[in-house]
Amino acid sequence: MKHHIVLLSANQVTQLLFKFEHVRLLHVGPLALLAHINNHYWVIRGRCIARSTVGRCIQCFKTSPRFISPFMAPLPRERVIIARLFARTGVDYCGPVMVRSGLRKVTPLKSYVCVFICLVTIYNINTSRVSVVIVSRRFH
Numbered sequence: 165m166k167h168h169i170v171l172l173s174a175n176q177v178t179q180l181l182f183k184f185e186h187v188r189l190l191h192v193g194p195l196a197l198l199a200h201i202n203n204h205y206w207v208i209r210g211r212c213i214a215r216s217t218v219g220r221c222i223q224c225f226k227t228s229p230r231f232i233s234p235f236m237a238p239l240p241r242e243r244v245i246i247a248r249l250f251a252r253t254g255v256d257y258c259g260p261v262m263v264r265s266g267l268r269k270v271t272p273l274k275s276y277v278c279v280f281i282c283l284v285t286i287y288n289i290n291t292s293r294v295s296v297v298i299v300s301r302r303f304h
Contacts, residue, residue, distance in 0.1 A: 168202070173209040181205070182217040191227075194218045242283045252283040 171178045186197050194214035198207075207213060218224055242252045259276030 168204065168206040171205050171207045173207060173213050178207060178213065179217070182213050186217050186221060191218075191221060191224050240283075247284050249284055250282050254281040254283050255279070256281060 171181070182197065182201065185201055186192065189197065189200060192200075194211065194217070197218065198210050198214040201207060201210065201214075245252075256279040257276060258279075260274045261277060262272035263275045264270045264272045
């Protein structure tokens with residue numbers, strides 16, 4: 165459409181148009197609702213009306229999920245006791261992971277991931293080469 169029809173935001177017809185299109189488009193969000201209405205009409209303060217229309221819709225309110233963050237369990241005793249580095253350790257596994265080493269016609273290899281976790285909470289961790297070798301020897 166070359167010239168859109170201008171609608172005022174306070175007009176009752178504009179409110180009814182937004183409600184009708186919201187239901188007809190199967191309860192889309194405010195941005196999709198405004199994008200569809202902007203194909204034929206130019207609504208002054210259209211984004212505010214679209215947000216209020218979706219916000220007042222009872223069906224959209226009932227189906228929208230509420231995300232509640234779960235409570236964190238207390239830390240295990242091994243994590244709280246002060247000890248030297250890697251005195252308490254944990255191992256985490258995941259897999260299989262398909263790994264390809266090459267660009268073409270390389271069959272993927274089934275691999276597994278093993279992560280060693282230090283359960284001691286400290287602030288200064290030295291990640292030099294020597295400490296990595298010492299840690300790897302500890303787990304052999």
